Amino acid sequence: MKLCLGKSRVDFDLGKLWKEFKKQRRSSNFREQSNKAKEIRAKQTIQHTTSRKGYARLEYEMVEEKDGASVSRAEVWIRGHSDKNGKPHNAEIAEIVDKINACNQSQCSESTAQSINNDPISQVFGTEHQGRVRGLGFGVTPTGVGATTQNNAIIKELMGLREKYEDLSSYVYNQYKQGQQGGDGHTCTCQPQNGNSSNKCGMKCKLIDWVVGTHIVAEGEIAIDDPLHVVEGAPIGVGSYMVWVQK
Template sequence: MAEGKEKNLLKWLAYGPRKQAISYTGFIINGQRFHVKDIEKSTQNSGVSIDATTMCRSSTKDISQVAGVVSYYGVLKEIILLDYYTVQIPIFKCHWANVPNGVRVEYGLTLVNLHQSQSQFVKDQSYVREKTSAEFKAKSEKFRKIRTKQLPHTCSRKGYARLTEELVNNSGSKEAPSRVDVWTKAHKKKNGQPVNSEVAEAFNTYLRAFGRGVTRSKLAIVSERDDHMIQIKDQCNDLKDRMSHMEQLIQSLLKNQNEPVQSGEQSNAHVPSSPVSVRDNIYGQKCKILDWTGSGDIIADGHFISSDPQDEVHHVPLGPNAMKVGIDFARKPNAFLWRPTSNICHMEDAIGSIIAWPSEKVRMN
């Protein structure tokens, strides 16, 4: 009799349920009343748990699996009643907690965090949809064909940047190796042989670092360009050093001019306006401007204006042992001024203007 009922039940289950199903917000099963989470009552039973037998591993690296009983915890989201004509079966749709991270036991109580690591599940679903789309497969196939045309290198995880640094250290020179040298080194084995036949063919037909059709004239132009860039860098470093030295001299000069008189004896001391040889100079008298850094070269032609320490040049007192001169012609346009300003730094900028210059570096005609 019992076997007949089981066969009859299996027959109706095989037919499938009705196309219409009933949804409930509450349901009583096994003497327990359940409510879905959306009801949000002050007293409700929307939590569910189940002990299931599953395959377990101690970690992601563990390849040996064992069967064990795992307790799963969740919250009831939806209740659907399926009608198989002779029997009705309720189905609970639940929001399950992440067991490794969202469930823990403290002081004999099981604590469940339903929000722990749940966002990752949503990301995984979108990730799977993206990676299985037709657009992604077409893009993947495109890049796969591109990778098949690439020539293998021996840099491994070192990369071209550290390979370049290694070549500089081994050569003992400060000059950086060319792109050709770096590319050639990266596509050779330790014994100096090419990685494969395709790389060997590339060495014989074209240089991959510069593209197809490279010639000796192109290489010469590139080499000359690199040498020119090195020269420009050296000149820039030299100019930086000179500017730093000039700033130090200017700061030292301004410090000496701004030092207060410390004693009455010093305050009564006579400050000469200029050397005896230039006291009797006439306004407008022609003069030669010498390089103030000590080279002795004549860098400009000008005319004498004053040697009074109280006269101002660009709103700065002239001070002792200095002369106020006008610049008529610059023989060395790039020569630095003794007292530069924000607008006038080189001798060519001072043509037609008035500047201050050390008295000992002015030669009267």
């Protein structure tokens, strides 16, 4: 029989290979390894029920069932060790599931639940060994999961900062519009702090381009003249003012 590999051709005797395979399977070395593997397999009581599916595909299916909502590895692990009716595969797994559920109920923060260092799985089974992570599929490492979790936390924090920025922008814009609508009748609401006000609050002012020095870029009135008033973490200082821009 001939096997074509690109431009090359490999000749081999299928019957001869089959005989060698059967001979190898009947050898004492193979039987010794087989018996050892069977003994190890017999000691495994925490067996998953995913067959060839694996955790990665199981997690994907669970996310699809929840319309895209994320699932924890504790949920994936429990599903991967349950039968078709959703019940634990055996009594030992049932005991572990009870412990995981108890840890889930005691979790007080979302960030804790997402970290593999102290989530319900790690609390029940202990710290993960290098090179694999329970409930996350083949090829996943603790280092990789830690980096992903950290990135997700940073993204979530940035989203929160973005919302605050948008709220602040909306507030400033509304204050600006109120100042425009008030015109010359705008009433300054600032109050002196620590007796440091120079009583310039409400005075009309002009904003000049600090590069050219002669070009007027806006007109308004002084809103706060207290040098100790803090803006972006620092006092505005003597001779500086917060102003309402009117035009």
